[in-house]
Amino acid sequence: MAVGQGGKKYLGTVDLGGSKILSVIAEGDGRRLGEDRRTTSAEEGPEVVLERIGVSLETALANAGVQRGDLAAVGICSPGPCDIDAGVISSAPNLPDWRDVPxxxxxxxxxxxxxxxxxxxxxAAVGEHVYGAGRGCRHLIYITVSTGIGGGLIIDGRLYRGATGVAGEIGHMTVEPDGPVCGCGNRGCLEAFGSGTAIAARGEELVAQGGSPLLVRLAQEQGGLTAAIVGQAAEAGDSASRDIIQRAGYYLGVGLASYVNIFNPEVIIIGGGLAKMGELLLGPARAEMEARAMPEALKAVQLKPAELGDYVGVMGMVALLREATRA
Amino acid sequence: MAVGQGGKKYLGTVDLGGSKILSVIAEGDGRRLGEDRRTTSAEEGPEVVLERIGVSLETALANAGVQRGDLAAVGICSPGPCDIDAGVISSAPNLPDWRDVPxxxxxxxxxxxxxxxxxxxxxAAVGEHVYGAGRGCRHLIYITVSTGIGGGLIIDGRLYRGATGVAGEIGHMTVEPDGPVCGCGNRGCLEAFGSGTAIAARGEELVAQGGSPLLVRLAQEQGGLTAAIVGQAAEAGDSASRDIIQRAGYYLGVGLASYVNIFNPEVIIIGGGLAKMGELLLGPARAEMEARAMPEALKAVQLKPAELGDYVGVMGMVALLREATRA
Incomplete structure (x- = not known):
């Protein structure tokens, strides 16, 4: 499919994360021709990272065998709030010192x-809608469960951005008004119970109480405690670690039920690093969602794992660039 | 404004409630020409009530001085789930024995x-959007706080119905997972804390504990205890009654903050009988919303009282009929 003017048909895309940069060169139909991966090394500051993003895109171009002059457009996605009209990253939780970067x-x-x-x-919501688990749907919710809980809303086939572009803060619905303080400043957000950060914090508490010898050993071996390590201990049969994951799944399910009642979506897609825990986390989430949601809305919805893995962000940018270059 | 074919320009609308029927004859521009109000007397069953709706519409026509032959279309709104494509009321919480009424x-x-x-x-959401407090907005949430808590979502200028027409269950977001059982079967829904039913139930508890002589007296004088009576006692300085209303307002605010974060709306409109309590209920709700919502989304939203009062449902039907007869 031709994209842009003058036969320039290739799209350059970048997923900028707190720990890694992924650049992909794609055709308008979504076919990936070449890519580059490198660590962000965010501690070196915005100027160095900007240069690194440029080099990564140029390396991906070389790997794809595409000339820079044949690019129709480039698109980048970034964590945290951004001013998409101005093309400015306002701030980014995992990129220290990133303030209003043009x-x-x-x-x-x-x-x-x-x-x-x-x-x-x-x-990511757009990526799964156009190329992944949400193909053909009109109304879907994408939830990413990783360090935090984020997401995006596809309503009537289009990304919903709200009045000022900050809609879709899926992780910041209050599920326990007196719950722990969340990164956003509120108390008891879904993110404060169901995220990787929340699971790791509960794991730390468990270790501090001497509650799980296995978790203590795994944390020592791997030089720290993460949600993935708590998941590993749970899989290995550690019941206290299992309780932590199930509790996170329970709160995810409480949130999912509310989203089912509010949006009556066709599909809820679960992505992000913690989705790799599979049924350990998603089993309790699904059970709680089914116990709480209204039957009329529940029967219309499917809960699906994300399909695009690491490529979810760049594939979303491919879809958004296609739309933008067509306009 | 001409609506429909052959110069038939009048619209007949009915708001069917558990306690009253309101019929209004309007012009396409929303001007109301005549109306009829009568009690539903739902206990007499669907057949009698259907006949009563017909008589009410005919009386409104006579009061408007409009011939039946000059009607372009009629529209009716009803509580509870309905199949709008089939024109069938599936069920209605306050209309006993209403099951699949065509x-x-x-x-x-x-x-x-x-x-x-x-x-x-x-x-009601459409009514406030087109003729009331939400004129000119693209993204708004309408919340009605009365016996229950309901609402509607206007997204990109249109009513959002979801995948199967049951979206917008604003009152059925879980705000306390271990909270009281809600009418929907879930635990701890916003409706179970912030609705008139919830306020009246807390008032009953207070009276049973002998906690408020004023509330006991008002309930005896008025032959029962309602949310409005608890509000009256609070206004008269009864601190225990005031606590009940403030607690309901607190939970409303918890819910509002989540809706601000999820939808990033321009306006949230509060309607329904309990909105008449004004700042007594809405003060604590606004304070809690402001304490919890994310600043970027909070600064974009206005909290407004509904403007259309009793006419909100019929005015929404006028707007929907205009759209339908234009198509």
Whole structure:
């Protein structure tokens, strides 16, 4: 499929994360031709990372065998709030010192093509809608469960951004008004119970209480305690670790039931690193959702794992660039 | 404004409630020409009530000085789930024995014009969007706080119905997973804390404990205890009654904050009987919303009282009929 003017049909996309950068060169139909992966090393500051993003895109171009002059557009997705009209990353929780970084202008000057920016959770929702588990749906919710809980809303086939572009804060629904303080400043958000950070914090408490010798050993061996390690201990039969994951799953299910009642969606797609825990986490979540949601809405919804893995953000940018270059 | 074919420009609308029927004859621009109000007397069963709706519409026509032959269409809104494509009221919480009532067919046969059906909370959202506090907005949430808590979502200027027409169950977001059982079967829904039913139930507890002599007296004088009576006692300075209303307001605010984070709306409109309590209920709700919602989304939203009062449902039907007869 031709995209853009003058036969320039290739799209350059970047998923900028707190720990890694993934650049992909794709055709308009979503076929991936080449890519580059490298660590973000965010501690080196925005200027160094911007340069690194440029080099990553150029390396992906070389790997794809595509000339820079054949790019129709580039698109980048970034964690945290961004001003998509201005092409500016306002701030990013895992990128210290990133404040009002004009990333689109940088990429446009470097590559000589139009650049688009989107929040990474929104991009992921679009990616799964167009190329993944939500193909053919009109109304879907994408939830990413990783360090935090984010997501995006597809309503009537389109990404819903709200009045000022900050809609879809799926992780910041209050599920226990007196719950722990969340990163957003509120108390008892879904994120404060169901995220990787919450699971790791409960694991730390468990270790501090001497509650699980296995978890203590795994944390020592792997040099720290993460949600994935708590999951590993749970899989290995540690019941206290299992309780922690199930409790996170319970709260996810409480949140999912509310989303079913509010949105009456066709599909809820669960992505992010913690989705890899599979039924250990999603089993209790599904059970709680089914126990709580209204029957009329529940029977219309399917809970599905994300399909695009690491590529979810860049594939969303491919879809958004297709739309933008067509307009 | 001309609506429909052959110069038939009048619209007949009905708001069917558990306690009253309101019929209004309007012009396409929303001007109301005549109306009829009568009690539903739902206990007499669906057949008698259908006849009563027909008589009410005919009385409103006579009061408006409009001939039945000059009606372009009629529209009715009803509480509870309905199949709007089939024109059938599936069930209605306050209308006992109403199961799969083909109300549109009845009205079409009686009046000889096309009939449309909508859920009353959805109709109210459309009414406030087109003629009330949400004029000119693209994204708004309408919340009605009365016996229960319902509402409707306007997204990108249109009523959002979801995958199977049951979206917008604003009152059935879980705000306390171990809270009291809600009418929907779930535990700890917003409705179970913030509705008139919840306030009245807490008032009953207070009276049973002998906690408020004023509330006991008001309940005796007025032959029962309602949320409005608890509000009256609170206004008269009864601190225990005030606590009950403030607690309901607190939970409303918890819910509002989540809706602000999820939808990033321009306006949230509060309607329904309990909105008449004003700042007594809405003060604590606003304070809690402001304490909890994310700043970027909070600064974009206005909390407004509904403007259309009793007419909110019928005005929504006028707007929906305009759209339907134009198509």
């Amino acid at each position: 990333i689109c202008r940088y990429l446009e000057e470097r590559l000589g093509v139009r650049a688009c920016l989107e929040n990474d959770a929104n991009a | 109300i549109c067919r009845y009205l079409e046969e009686r009046l000889g014009v096309r009939a449309c059906l909508e859920n009353d909370a959805n109709a």
